[in-house]
Amino acid sequence: MRQSTAPATTTKHMTNAPLAHRRRSSSTSRDVLPRGSSASAMPTFAMLQQMDDVLSGAAAKADAAVAAAPLKARRGTKRRVAEGAVQAVITGIIIAIVLTPVMIGFATMIYGHPEFESVMPMLTKLIFVSSVAHQLVITVLSPLPFAIAQTQDAGLIFLSSMAVSIMTELGPTVPMAERIATVVVHLSICASLVGIGLMVLGRMRLASFVQYLPTPVIGGYLAFIGFFMVKGGLTLMTGANLSGGIGAWAQLLTVHNLALLAPGAICGVLLVAVTARFQHFAVFPCCLVLMPVLFFIALWTTGHSMEDARAYGYFSPDTTTISLVEVYKLFDFSSIHWEVMFPRQLPTLLSMFLVIAFASSLDIASICMGTSSAMDYNEQLRTVGACNLASGLVGGYTGSYIFSQTVFSYRFHPAQLEEEYPGFSRLVGLTLALCELAIAMTPFSLTTVVPKFLFGSVMIFIGVDLLKTWLFEVYTKLLMAEYATVLATFIFLNMFGVQLGLAAGIALAAACFLVEYSRTQAVRVVQKSSNVIRNADQHELLYSHVSESAPVSLSSSSLSSSRHAALLRAHPIVTFELHGHIFFGSATRIQKCVKRAVYVRPPRKPRKETYESEERLPLLGGGGSTSNGSTDSVGIKVSDVSKLVSLAGKPCPDRYRGRTRFVVFNFAQVTGMDATAARTCFLPLKVLFRRHKIAVVYCGMSAGVEFLLRANDVLPGSQTEEDSPNLCHITSDLDLALDWCEQQIILSAARKKSFESGRSLQALLPMATQELSVAQVCHAFISPERRFAVATRTAIGQVAELFTTERWQPHDRIFSIEDDADKWYILLRGQVTLYTRQESSNSVGSPLADHLTTPSSHRRHRAAAQHGQHWVDGSFDCELVGRVRAGCIFGDMDYVLRQSRSIDAVCTAPDTVTAVISRQRVDELISSRPEIACVLQEVVLRASYMTLAEKLHSIVV
Structure with missing residues (x-):
């Protein structure tokens, strides 16, 4: 019994084992056979037991390998996730390094009034808090997980204008703490109002309307921002107030100020040249790290200390410890002067809202092209509005998407992990927000440990780039009138300020449009x-x-x-x-x-020389004829x-x-x-x-x-x-x-x-109710030379007998498109209208459906109703081909060409009568009476060419 069981067990293992195991078992069986025995001999029990042990071991190894595979895969996944996280964190840190000097420069621009200098370290922290709010909202709400949003340059000029206006209007008689509280609260309220406005604009799906702002005006404004940033960089490095006009720039020419300017100006120009020459992503952050390193090396080699450099002006004065709690103590609502905020600043607020909405639309469009993503403009305006609302609530400023950094993040975010784990790339934005929050929570100002020329050079770099783009490179992309508008807007902004400058630029753009539009062929x-x-x-x-x-x-x-x-x-x-x-x-x-x-x-005016050359009396009449023509009784030719x-x-x-x-x-x-x-x-x-x-x-x-x-x-x-x-x-x-x-x-x-x-x-114009005869119609189309011949009259009479009469009522279809063209018609009374059909603009899913509300579409449908177009299917629009009057031939074109009907023929008058002749009768006439068929062909031919001659009038002259 045991010998009968063993082969069954071995067979079971071999059946369940894979093919490789089966090959291995066959070779093993040969090895365990005694010497001198043949492989075909019947296996003994020991041999089968050994085979069973070998196969069991192989199966155990295979099971262990299968069990180890998920563990290795899990280890590989963890490694890929760790590498992706490191990549996202490094990307966020690089962006933070790039944006940090930009944010400090923005703070300098917003609070450009000299009296803000004492609290500038505290105000600088607010802009980092604002950027944290922008980034967190974008990271959570944006459909692009790698998107970057920060305090933006589009609203800086307006924020600076309102801050300076409030400080100037309150004057030195108001305590400094009250003035600062009024400014910071007002700017925060404006950021929140801009956010609410953008959310309403997106909710009402009006994003396209903000794009009506003329691009040349926005170009001039961006160029002005570039100039403003260059001026802000110079002010940051030297501490000089350059808001007093051209004469104020003379104070930069002192030896001390030139020494403070030189490192920043040189580094700014080098940044422009190096970034234009090398397009690698690491160039700009490496330059930012290298500049302070080289500065400190220069200090060490020259034997100067950091305190010596601070005393000369390369660093900001050392300040006491600054915490965020102390920063928010600036928002003292009990000491705010509301009377200088609203409604005096409403024009500036409205201008800022329009410009930010337009700039945000441009950023969204640029990001869509740069990242090959599809985003709803209105939805993204709502997202940007939420950013600004959140920024205003934490005491921040206006902002939006940052196109350049979003594209950078798109290129270096962990894309493969993003596909496997949606939302993983949001780690880039979170890292950036944490870095900026850490900077905001540091107990000191960065300008006390990092040389000011670093931040000034970045501002000069951005300003020069904006000036180069919108004052020089744009020359080849605009018409001359548009380029003149860019230059004029830039000049207006410098001469009249933000509100009047933008208004003058828009007025100039409108005037240029009116002139150009009036020149078009109206x-x-x-x-x-x-x-x-x-x-x-x-x-x-x-x-x-x-x-x-x-x-x-x-x-x-x-x-x-x-x-x-x-x-x-x-x-x-x-x-x-x-x-x-x-x-x-x-x-x-x-x-x-x-x-x-x-x-x-x-007008009938006698020519003067006629009376001078000839004298004629009315009663004598006549007068000789001239070469130019006859003359009448009063001497007028x-x-x-x-x-x-x-x-x-x-x-x-x-x-x-x-x-x-x-x-x-x-x-x-x-x-x-x-x-x-x-x-x-x-x-x-x-x-x-x-x-x-x-x-x-x-x-x-x-x-x-x-x-x-x-x-x-x-x-x-x-x-x-x-x-x-x-x-x-x-x-x-x-x-x-x-x-x-x-x-x-x-x-x-x-x-x-x-x-x-x-x-x-x-007799010349028969009444519309009169029914013509076939012979009368055919006789009118015969050439005048043969019209009254006896043979022609006889042939016409015989031809008329071949026609049959049909009667129609309004809206009856005489023939339709794709019908067989086996007959043609003569209209004896009434009216027939010919149409071609095309897909209707009011059909479901039609791309023309949006045009139904236009005045031209209403006029077209009203005209179609006057032509009798009531019978057509709603899914088609009909284009009028012709209106056939009594005594005309129709349906002959498709008949002669032997093709299906290409038009519809519809009766549009009561008691319409037609005469029709089939192809069969015409063919019989051609074979039996060719001379009579020639008369019929002449009728059709002359009728067709009369219609063609009338169409010669439809020529544009």
Whole structure:
């Protein structure tokens, strides 16, 4: 029984063992076999027992290795976490080394008044507390765990201006403690109010509005900050007060001050050159560490002590122990003079809020580009607002993201651990905050142990960089007018102060914008025709009117190609497309353009030399003809009368051009208008047009534009006014305006032709309710040379029998896009409108949905309703292709090209009647009666080319 059990046990181990173990067991079995026995012999019990022991040991080693693997992985993870933590801490320390002299320089700038010198060590600690508050809030709330936020330079000028203003206004009669308390409390309140304002701005999602501040003005302000920092660095190193104008700078020329300035100035310039030459991240902090080391080495080699250097002015005077408790004793609310705070400082506070909001938006945008991150501007404005609110509550100052240090932190934070442990990189910000808190809690001022020229050189470095960027390098990135605005704003800030300087810069930028905007093309002259597809009779009437000055003679039956070209150049309708906001600056330009494009007959004034050269009596009449033309009974040359001049008084260079009869103003692209433009531009033009009997059509107006034109007597205010409806017309869109003008031309031509031929007006222009016959329509499209031939009449009669009649009601679709084009139509009565479809702007998810609230979109939908566009699906917008009138052919293009329908045809008039012919019948006609098919093809061909000839008018001139 035991011999039968052993193989089973061995088999179990071999079954559960991996392949490597199985190979090992086979080799082991060969080793344990007695010599002289074969491997194929039956194994004994001892042999199997040895095999079992070997396999058990191998399995135990494998289990031990598996158990040891997690332990090794855990050790590796701990090591990676430790290395990442060290990397984050070092990054935070490097940033603290870089920012420490900057923060001390900022404190010097804010409290630049000489009377702050006695408490400057205490006030310097406040700026570090402020930076701690900014950094902690950003570290907790920012979506970028490595983000850096500190007290920023954007608000320093305003903070300094308010501090100096309060100290000056209170004067020496107020105790020093009360003045300092008023200043520090006021600056803290302002920081909190700026924070609340930024949070409200972000909450209302108005971040885009703060970007309306002109960039040249902000550039001039940043250049002024650079100049202010250079001046602050010089003041920090020498203790000289440079706020007294240019004369105050002369005190820097003493030997003592030059000796104090030399190390800082040299180091500042070297920092600019070295950081520009070497882009490595360690260059700047190494320079900051190296500068005091070299200074102390120089002291040691020259045999001077630190006290000697302090006595000369390289260090601040040694002070007693300073604690944060003593710093916050400055906030004595019982001795605050509220009357000098509000409302006197409100203009400065409002200016500071706008500039900080704009600067924060720029910082957020720069950080998004520098770190390839996506952040919501409005949400980040709320975060920056929370920073400023927290800073104000602890007695600090305004601040925001620091772009350069955030990008530095992004490059050197532990990114791999951040992916594995989200939020791990916040250790960078925490380290920076702890370093700054440690500096704030030190019982001494850093300037007592670190030479002042170190902080002064950093301020000079930052100031020179700002000046170089915004006064010199920006020259190649701005227009000349914008660059002039940068320079002017910089000069204004130095001459008039912060509030008046910024106001003057913004006013100059606005004036430059008005000048440039007034030079843009607010008006464009176009030559267009309506989208109406007219029958042959109306086409002939529309293009058979002859300008009084055009030397073109027309037969009543036809228009040759040259005559037709001449008539196209007659331009009885002049269309002006207006763009943008029409204001007083662009009104003069529009008026000049209109006067140059509109041509009229000159006034009938006899030429003086005619009477001097010839004497004629009215009763004798006649008079000889001249080479220039005939003369009338009073001696006025007819050719001179027929010549055209523009409203600007210039003669017309085109001898084929006719008198302007209609002027169309298209306001579809106008965003607004002021009353000055309405009265100084369009009202004088109205008087000119009425004097020369020119009809004016206004189309595409928004409600505001129409109100201004009516209020300023450009449009008739009521139906009872004296303006003739034939001289002033209003439509919703350009197509309806052009259609009205063309209808007036057709009606005028029909009346003239009726008078000359003796035919009734109804015969020339049938009523809209009259149903035409197929033969009548086809006959009108035949060329005049063959129109009255007997064979042609017979062929037309046979062709008419091939058509079938269909009746339609409004909103019926005659055919749709993608339908088979196996037939074409003749409209016998009513109206059919042709559309193309595109994705609607009001469909869900459409990128055009934001434009639904614009005036132009409302006008477009209102115009579509007037054209009968009620049937379409809400997910599509329809563009008008043409409006087919009775006696016209449609649907022939896709039929001839043998393609699917590319447009929609919709009935837009009651009791519409169409005649239709299928491809099958046309093919049968071509095979059986080709001579009759040729007549039908001529009809289709001439109808298509008439439509094409009308489209030649839609050319921008």
